[in-house]
Protein backbone atom coordinates (compact mmCIF):
# COMPACT_ATOMS: atom_id res chain seq x y z
CA UNK A 421 0.00 0.00 0.00
CA UNK A 422 2.98 2.32 0.52
CA UNK A 423 3.33 4.90 -2.22
CA UNK A 424 7.08 5.22 -1.97
CA UNK A 425 7.70 3.08 -5.07
CA UNK A 426 5.33 5.04 -7.31
CA UNK A 427 6.75 8.01 -9.21
CA UNK A 428 4.22 10.81 -9.45
CA UNK A 429 4.35 13.70 -11.92
CA UNK A 430 5.59 16.84 -10.21
CA UNK A 431 2.92 19.57 -10.57
CA UNK A 432 3.82 22.95 -12.10
CA UNK A 433 3.93 25.11 -9.00
CA UNK A 434 5.75 28.38 -8.41
CA UNK A 435 6.90 27.05 -5.04
CA UNK A 436 9.08 24.41 -6.71
CA UNK A 437 11.48 27.18 -7.72
CA UNK A 438 11.23 29.25 -4.55
CA UNK A 439 10.75 27.05 -1.48
CA UNK A 440 14.45 26.45 -0.86
CA UNK A 441 15.21 30.19 -0.76
CA UNK A 442 12.48 31.06 1.75
CA UNK A 443 13.58 31.88 5.28
CA UNK A 444 10.95 31.76 8.01
CA UNK A 445 10.74 33.16 11.52
CA UNK A 446 11.90 30.65 14.12
CA UNK A 447 9.04 28.48 15.47
CA UNK A 448 8.56 29.13 19.19
CA UNK A 449 5.80 26.59 19.90
CA UNK A 450 6.14 23.18 18.26
CA UNK A 451 3.77 21.21 20.53
CA UNK A 452 1.41 20.53 17.60
CA UNK A 453 4.14 19.07 15.39
CA UNK A 454 5.50 16.93 18.21
CA UNK A 455 2.10 15.50 19.12
CA UNK A 456 1.42 14.78 15.43
CA UNK A 457 4.65 12.78 15.27
CA UNK A 458 3.39 10.63 18.14
CA UNK A 459 5.09 12.27 21.11
CA UNK A 460 3.29 12.42 24.45
CA UNK A 461 3.65 16.16 25.09
CA UNK A 462 3.58 17.74 28.62
CA UNK A 463 0.09 19.02 27.79
CA UNK A 464 -2.04 18.61 24.66
CA UNK A 465 -1.60 21.25 21.96
CA UNK A 466 -5.03 22.72 21.23
CA UNK A 467 -6.72 24.37 18.26
CA UNK A 468 -10.34 24.48 17.11
CA UNK A 469 -11.78 23.65 13.71
CA UNK A 470 -13.30 26.84 12.17
CA UNK A 471 -11.45 28.93 14.77
CA UNK A 472 -11.51 31.80 12.28
CA UNK A 473 -15.26 32.04 11.89
CA UNK A 474 -18.53 33.74 12.51
CA UNK A 475 -18.45 33.59 16.35
CA UNK A 476 -15.69 36.25 16.21
CA UNK A 477 -16.99 39.85 15.97
CA UNK A 478 -13.77 40.86 14.19
CA UNK A 479 -14.52 38.18 11.55
CA UNK A 480 -18.08 39.48 11.08
CA UNK A 481 -16.73 42.98 10.63
CA UNK A 482 -14.53 41.98 7.67
CA UNK A 483 -17.26 39.69 6.24
CA UNK A 484 -19.74 42.58 6.14
CA UNK A 485 -17.74 44.18 3.32
CA UNK A 486 -16.56 41.08 1.44
CA UNK A 487 -18.24 37.93 0.13
CA UNK A 488 -17.07 34.61 1.54
CA UNK A 489 -15.06 33.57 -1.53
CA UNK A 490 -13.66 37.08 -1.90
CA UNK A 491 -12.22 36.56 1.61
CA UNK A 492 -10.69 33.24 0.52
CA UNK A 493 -9.33 34.63 -2.77
CA UNK A 494 -7.75 37.83 -1.42
CA UNK A 495 -4.47 36.81 0.27
CA UNK A 496 -4.32 39.86 2.56
CA UNK A 497 -7.88 39.19 3.83
CA UNK A 498 -7.37 35.44 4.21
CA UNK A 499 -4.17 36.22 6.15
CA UNK A 500 -5.91 38.76 8.40
CA UNK A 501 -8.77 36.32 9.15
CA UNK A 502 -6.33 33.49 9.92
CA UNK A 503 -4.46 35.68 12.40
CA UNK A 504 -7.59 36.95 14.22
CA UNK A 505 -8.04 33.98 16.57
CA UNK A 506 -4.26 33.77 17.14
CA UNK A 507 -4.14 37.44 18.21
CA UNK A 508 -7.20 37.06 20.43
CA UNK A 509 -6.30 33.71 22.05
CA UNK A 510 -2.61 33.30 22.94
CA UNK A 511 -3.53 29.82 24.26
CA UNK A 512 -4.07 28.45 20.74
CA UNK A 513 -1.24 26.17 19.61
CA UNK A 514 -1.96 26.17 15.86
CA UNK A 515 -3.34 28.31 13.09
CA UNK A 516 -5.22 27.01 10.03
CA UNK A 517 -5.26 28.96 6.81
CA UNK A 518 -8.60 30.66 6.10
CA UNK A 519 -10.02 29.01 2.97
CA UNK A 520 -12.66 26.41 2.11
CA UNK A 521 -12.67 22.82 0.94
CA UNK A 522 -14.86 23.83 -2.05
CA UNK A 523 -12.04 25.67 -3.81
CA UNK A 524 -11.11 22.30 -5.38
CA UNK A 525 -14.45 21.89 -7.22
CA UNK A 526 -14.00 25.53 -8.31
CA UNK A 527 -10.52 24.71 -9.66
CA UNK A 528 -12.09 21.80 -11.57
CA UNK A 529 -14.40 24.33 -13.24
CA UNK A 530 -17.58 24.13 -11.14
CA UNK A 531 -19.42 27.16 -9.89
CA UNK A 532 -19.77 27.32 -6.09
CA UNK A 533 -21.83 29.95 -4.26
CA UNK A 534 -22.00 30.53 -0.52
CA UNK A 535 -25.59 31.40 0.36
CA UNK A 536 -26.14 33.06 3.75
CA UNK A 537 -28.95 30.72 4.86
CA UNK A 538 -28.22 27.56 2.86
CA UNK A 539 -24.43 27.28 3.04
CA UNK A 540 -22.62 26.13 -0.12
CA UNK A 541 -24.62 25.78 -3.36
CA UNK A 542 -23.28 24.27 -6.62
CA UNK A 543 -25.88 25.33 -9.21
CA UNK A 544 -24.86 22.76 -11.87
CA UNK A 545 -24.15 19.49 -10.04
CA UNK A 546 -22.84 16.32 -11.69
CA UNK A 547 -25.94 14.25 -12.46
CA UNK A 548 -24.62 11.49 -14.74
CA UNK A 549 -21.08 10.46 -15.77
CA UNK A 550 -21.37 12.48 -19.00
CA UNK A 551 -21.33 15.60 -16.79
CA UNK A 552 -17.72 14.79 -15.87
CA UNK A 553 -16.84 16.13 -19.33
CA UNK A 554 -17.72 19.60 -18.03
CA UNK A 555 -14.75 19.42 -15.63
CA UNK A 556 -11.31 20.67 -16.67
CA UNK A 557 -9.23 17.69 -17.84
CA UNK A 558 -6.00 19.15 -16.54
CA UNK A 559 -6.06 21.63 -13.70
CA UNK A 560 -3.34 24.26 -13.43
CA UNK A 561 -3.40 24.47 -9.64
CA UNK A 562 -0.94 27.37 -9.61
CA UNK A 563 -3.23 29.41 -11.86
CA UNK A 564 -6.54 28.42 -10.21
CA UNK A 565 -5.46 28.32 -6.56
CA UNK A 566 -2.29 30.40 -6.44
CA UNK A 567 -4.13 32.78 -4.08
CA UNK A 568 -4.10 30.04 -1.39
CA UNK A 569 -0.32 29.77 -1.67
CA UNK A 570 0.10 33.54 -1.46
CA UNK A 571 -2.13 33.69 1.61
CA UNK A 572 -0.10 30.92 3.27
CA UNK A 573 3.24 32.66 2.68
CA UNK A 574 1.88 35.96 4.03
CA UNK A 575 0.37 34.24 7.06
CA UNK A 576 3.46 32.24 7.95
CA UNK A 577 5.35 35.55 8.06
CA UNK A 578 2.57 37.26 10.02
CA UNK A 579 2.56 34.50 12.61
CA UNK A 580 6.21 35.33 13.36
CA UNK A 581 6.79 31.81 14.68
CA UNK A 582 4.09 31.99 17.37
CA UNK A 583 2.45 28.71 16.28
CA UNK A 584 2.63 26.40 13.24
CA UNK A 585 0.40 26.98 10.22
CA UNK A 586 -1.86 24.15 9.00
CA UNK A 587 -2.80 23.85 5.32
CA UNK A 588 -5.81 21.77 4.31
CA UNK A 589 -8.11 20.40 1.62
CA UNK A 590 -11.35 18.45 1.44
CA UNK A 591 -11.21 14.69 0.96
CA UNK A 592 -12.16 13.36 -2.48
CA UNK A 593 -15.34 11.62 -1.29
CA UNK A 594 -16.61 14.67 0.62
CA UNK A 595 -15.93 16.87 -2.42
CA UNK A 596 -17.60 14.37 -4.77
CA UNK A 597 -20.64 14.45 -2.47
CA UNK A 598 -20.91 18.26 -2.80
CA UNK A 599 -20.31 18.07 -6.56
CA UNK A 600 -23.09 15.50 -7.08
CA UNK A 601 -25.58 16.83 -4.51
CA UNK A 602 -25.17 20.46 -5.52
CA UNK A 603 -24.74 21.42 -1.86
CA UNK A 604 -25.24 19.93 1.57
CA UNK A 605 -27.57 16.99 2.04
CA UNK A 606 -29.33 15.00 4.74
CA UNK A 607 -29.55 11.67 2.91
CA UNK A 608 -26.75 11.83 0.30
CA UNK A 609 -29.08 10.09 -2.17
CA UNK A 610 -27.59 11.66 -5.28
CA UNK A 611 -23.92 11.18 -4.45
CA UNK A 612 -24.26 7.71 -2.94
CA UNK A 613 -26.41 6.49 -5.82
CA UNK A 614 -23.42 7.29 -8.07
CA UNK A 615 -21.46 4.67 -6.10
CA UNK A 616 -24.15 2.03 -6.82
CA UNK A 617 -25.00 2.98 -10.38
CA UNK A 618 -21.62 4.08 -11.70
CA UNK A 619 -18.91 2.47 -9.56
CA UNK A 620 -16.22 2.65 -12.26
CA UNK A 621 -16.93 6.27 -13.13
CA UNK A 622 -17.14 7.17 -9.44
CA UNK A 623 -13.64 5.79 -8.90
CA UNK A 624 -12.32 7.73 -11.89
CA UNK A 625 -13.98 10.93 -10.64
CA UNK A 626 -12.56 10.43 -7.14
CA UNK A 627 -9.09 9.93 -8.59
CA UNK A 628 -9.34 13.17 -10.59
CA UNK A 629 -10.44 15.09 -7.52
CA UNK A 630 -7.64 13.43 -5.50
CA UNK A 631 -5.03 14.59 -8.00
CA UNK A 632 -6.08 18.22 -7.60
CA UNK A 633 -6.22 17.84 -3.79
CA UNK A 634 -2.67 16.48 -3.76
CA UNK A 635 -1.33 19.29 -5.96
CA UNK A 636 -3.07 21.85 -3.74
CA UNK A 637 -1.51 20.34 -0.60
CA UNK A 638 1.96 20.17 -2.20
CA UNK A 639 1.67 23.84 -3.17
CA UNK A 640 0.55 24.70 0.36
CA UNK A 641 3.61 23.04 1.89
CA UNK A 642 5.99 24.70 -0.58
CA UNK A 643 4.34 28.04 0.27
CA UNK A 644 4.93 27.57 4.01
CA UNK A 645 2.30 25.25 5.55
CA UNK A 646 3.91 23.23 8.36
CA UNK A 647 1.28 20.52 8.70
CA UNK A 648 -1.73 19.37 6.65
CA UNK A 649 -5.27 18.24 7.33
CA UNK A 650 -7.68 16.46 4.99
CA UNK A 651 -11.36 16.96 5.89
CA UNK A 652 -13.54 13.94 5.08
CA UNK A 653 -16.64 15.44 6.65
CA UNK A 654 -19.06 12.98 5.03
CA UNK A 655 -17.01 9.79 5.48
CA UNK A 656 -19.55 8.56 8.04
CA UNK A 657 -22.33 8.52 5.42
CA UNK A 658 -20.68 5.57 3.67
CA UNK A 659 -21.02 1.89 4.48
CA UNK A 660 -17.72 0.34 5.63
CA UNK A 661 -17.54 -1.35 2.21
CA UNK A 662 -17.99 1.96 0.40
CA UNK A 663 -15.41 3.65 2.59
CA UNK A 664 -12.86 0.94 1.83
CA UNK A 665 -13.71 0.68 -1.87
CA UNK A 666 -14.23 4.32 -2.85
CA UNK A 667 -13.13 6.85 -0.22
CA UNK A 668 -9.98 5.14 1.03
CA UNK A 669 -8.11 4.56 -2.27
CA UNK A 670 -8.64 8.24 -3.14
CA UNK A 671 -7.42 9.32 0.31
CA UNK A 672 -4.32 7.17 -0.12
CA UNK A 673 -3.70 8.66 -3.55
CA UNK A 674 -3.66 12.12 -1.93
CA UNK A 675 -1.30 11.27 0.96
CA UNK A 676 1.05 9.11 -1.12
CA UNK A 677 1.33 11.68 -3.89
CA UNK A 678 1.96 14.52 -1.42
CA UNK A 679 4.65 12.64 0.49
CA UNK A 680 6.28 11.16 -2.60
CA UNK A 681 6.48 14.46 -4.53
CA UNK A 682 7.84 16.31 -1.48
CA UNK A 683 10.49 13.60 -1.11
CA UNK A 684 11.36 13.88 -4.82
CA UNK A 685 11.84 17.62 -4.32
CA UNK A 686 14.10 17.05 -1.31
CA UNK A 687 11.59 18.76 0.99
CA UNK A 688 11.51 17.57 4.62
CA UNK A 689 8.55 15.30 5.29
CA UNK A 690 5.50 16.77 7.04
CA UNK A 691 2.67 15.22 9.01
CA UNK A 692 -0.88 14.90 7.69
CA UNK A 693 -4.09 14.62 9.73
CA UNK A 694 -7.15 12.89 8.33
CA UNK A 695 -10.54 13.86 9.80
CA UNK A 696 -12.86 11.05 8.68
CA UNK A 697 -15.94 12.34 10.45
CA UNK A 698 -18.43 9.73 11.57
CA UNK A 699 -16.54 6.60 10.57
CA UNK A 700 -17.02 3.57 12.74
CA UNK A 701 -13.94 2.86 14.84
CA UNK A 702 -14.22 -0.89 14.51
CA UNK A 703 -14.42 -1.00 10.72
CA UNK A 704 -13.14 1.99 8.78
CA UNK A 705 -10.88 3.60 11.40
CA UNK A 706 -9.12 0.26 11.84
CA UNK A 707 -7.88 0.56 8.23
CA UNK A 708 -6.10 3.81 9.12
CA UNK A 709 -4.02 2.54 12.03
CA UNK A 710 -0.59 2.60 10.40
CA UNK A 711 0.79 5.94 9.17
CA UNK A 712 3.64 4.13 7.45
CA UNK A 713 1.23 2.61 4.95
CA UNK A 714 -1.58 5.20 4.88
CA UNK A 715 0.49 8.40 4.94
CA UNK A 716 -1.87 9.84 7.61
CA UNK A 717 0.02 10.48 10.84
CA UNK A 718 -2.95 11.72 12.86
CA UNK A 719 -6.64 10.79 12.86
CA UNK A 720 -9.25 13.36 13.89
CA UNK A 721 -12.07 11.89 15.97
CA UNK A 722 -15.58 13.27 16.34
CA UNK A 723 -17.31 13.36 19.73
CA UNK A 724 -19.15 10.05 19.25
CA UNK A 725 -15.94 8.08 19.81
CA UNK A 726 -14.19 7.28 23.08
CA UNK A 727 -10.41 7.85 22.94
CA UNK A 728 -9.58 4.79 25.06
CA UNK A 729 -11.73 2.54 22.89
CA UNK A 730 -10.20 3.97 19.71
CA UNK A 731 -6.64 3.44 20.99
CA UNK A 732 -7.44 -0.21 21.70
CA UNK A 733 -8.53 -0.60 18.10
CA UNK A 734 -5.92 1.44 16.21
CA UNK A 735 -2.91 0.73 18.44
CA UNK A 736 -0.16 3.22 19.17
CA UNK A 737 1.39 4.06 15.78
CA UNK A 738 -1.03 6.81 14.85
CA UNK A 739 -1.61 10.11 16.69
CA UNK A 740 -5.14 11.21 17.49
CA UNK A 741 -6.94 14.55 17.48
CA UNK A 742 -10.18 15.59 19.10
CA UNK A 743 -12.79 15.22 20.33
CA UNK A 744 -14.80 17.51 22.61
CA UNK A 745 -18.46 17.91 21.64
CA UNK A 746 -18.74 21.34 19.91
CA UNK A 747 -21.95 21.91 21.91
CA UNK A 748 -19.99 21.85 25.19
CA UNK A 749 -19.17 25.48 24.35
CA UNK A 750 -22.81 26.30 25.17
CA UNK A 751 -22.56 24.44 28.48
CA UNK A 752 -21.67 27.41 30.70
CA UNK A 753 -18.47 27.92 32.67
CA UNK A 754 -18.94 24.99 35.04
CA UNK A 755 -20.30 22.69 32.35
CA UNK A 756 -17.30 23.39 30.11
CA UNK A 757 -14.85 22.81 32.93
CA UNK A 758 -16.28 19.52 34.13
CA UNK A 759 -16.63 18.10 30.60
CA UNK A 760 -13.13 19.15 29.53
CA UNK A 761 -11.80 17.56 32.72
CA UNK A 762 -13.73 14.32 32.15
CA UNK A 763 -12.79 13.96 28.47
CA UNK A 764 -9.13 14.92 29.10
CA UNK A 765 -8.85 12.01 31.56
CA UNK A 766 -10.00 9.61 28.82
CA UNK A 767 -7.33 11.02 26.50
CA UNK A 768 -4.55 10.70 29.06
CA UNK A 769 -5.62 7.13 29.73
CA UNK A 770 -5.63 6.44 25.97
CA UNK A 771 -1.98 7.57 25.70
CA UNK A 772 0.08 8.38 22.62
CA UNK A 773 0.19 11.59 20.56
CA UNK A 774 -2.88 13.74 21.28
CA UNK A 775 -3.91 17.05 19.71
CA UNK A 776 -6.89 18.56 21.53
CA UNK A 777 -9.70 19.91 19.33
CA UNK A 778 -13.47 19.85 19.04
CA UNK A 779 -15.04 16.88 17.26
CA UNK A 780 -16.31 19.26 14.53
CA UNK A 781 -16.25 22.99 13.79
CA UNK A 782 -17.12 25.70 16.32
CA UNK A 783 -20.61 27.12 15.63
CA UNK A 784 -21.50 30.81 15.11
CA UNK A 785 -23.41 31.52 18.35
CA UNK A 786 -20.56 30.57 20.73
CA UNK A 787 -19.53 33.45 23.03
CA UNK A 788 -15.92 34.50 22.60
CA UNK A 789 -15.31 34.27 26.36
CA UNK A 790 -16.59 30.67 26.42
CA UNK A 791 -14.10 29.74 23.68
CA UNK A 792 -11.37 31.38 25.82
CA UNK A 793 -12.46 29.48 28.91
CA UNK A 794 -12.50 26.20 26.95
CA UNK A 795 -8.86 26.79 25.93
CA UNK A 796 -7.89 27.58 29.53
CA UNK A 797 -9.53 24.36 30.72
CA UNK A 798 -7.74 22.28 28.07
CA UNK A 799 -4.39 23.75 29.10
CA UNK A 800 -5.13 22.93 32.74
CA UNK A 801 -6.65 19.46 32.46
CA UNK A 802 -4.62 17.99 29.60
CA UNK A 803 -1.40 18.16 31.66
CA UNK A 804 0.20 14.73 31.92
Ligand SMILES: Cc1c2[nH]c(c1CCC(=O)O)Cc1[nH]c(c(CCC(=O)O)c1C)Cc1[nH]c(c(CCC(=O)O)c1C)Cc1[nH]c(c(C)c1CCC(=O)O)C2
Pocket residue numbers: 468469470471472473474483488516517518519520521522534536538539540588604651653781
Ligand atom coordinates in the same frame (compact mmCIF):
# COMPACT_ATOMS: atom_id res chain seq x y z
C1 LIG B 1 -17.68 20.68 4.91
C2 LIG B 1 -16.68 21.82 4.93
C3 LIG B 1 -16.81 23.05 4.25
N1 LIG B 1 -15.69 23.80 4.54
C4 LIG B 1 -14.86 23.12 5.36
C5 LIG B 1 -15.44 21.85 5.59
C6 LIG B 1 -14.81 20.74 6.36
C7 LIG B 1 -15.03 20.87 7.81
C8 LIG B 1 -16.45 20.63 8.23
O1 LIG B 1 -16.94 19.49 8.11
O2 LIG B 1 -17.07 21.60 8.69
C9 LIG B 1 -13.55 23.51 5.87
C10 LIG B 1 -13.33 24.90 6.28
N2 LIG B 1 -14.10 25.99 6.06
C11 LIG B 1 -13.51 27.08 6.61
C12 LIG B 1 -12.26 26.70 7.14
C13 LIG B 1 -11.26 27.72 7.65
C14 LIG B 1 -10.27 27.34 8.61
C15 LIG B 1 -10.79 27.07 10.02
O3 LIG B 1 -10.84 28.04 10.81
O4 LIG B 1 -11.06 25.91 10.36
C16 LIG B 1 -12.16 25.32 6.98
C17 LIG B 1 -11.06 24.38 7.44
C18 LIG B 1 -14.03 28.45 6.61
C19 LIG B 1 -15.49 28.64 6.47
N3 LIG B 1 -16.33 28.02 5.60
C20 LIG B 1 -17.58 28.54 5.71
C21 LIG B 1 -17.58 29.54 6.72
C22 LIG B 1 -18.77 30.41 7.13
C23 LIG B 1 -19.31 31.14 5.96
C24 LIG B 1 -19.54 32.61 6.13
O5 LIG B 1 -18.67 33.35 6.60
O6 LIG B 1 -20.63 33.03 5.72
C25 LIG B 1 -16.27 29.61 7.19
C26 LIG B 1 -15.73 30.57 8.21
C27 LIG B 1 -18.72 28.16 4.87
C28 LIG B 1 -18.94 26.74 4.64
N4 LIG B 1 -18.07 25.90 3.98
C29 LIG B 1 -18.60 24.63 3.98
C30 LIG B 1 -19.85 24.67 4.63
C31 LIG B 1 -20.73 23.46 4.87
C32 LIG B 1 -20.08 25.98 4.99
C33 LIG B 1 -21.34 26.58 5.56
C34 LIG B 1 -21.36 26.43 7.02
C35 LIG B 1 -22.44 27.28 7.63
O7 LIG B 1 -23.15 28.03 6.93
O8 LIG B 1 -22.52 27.20 8.85
C36 LIG B 1 -17.92 23.48 3.38
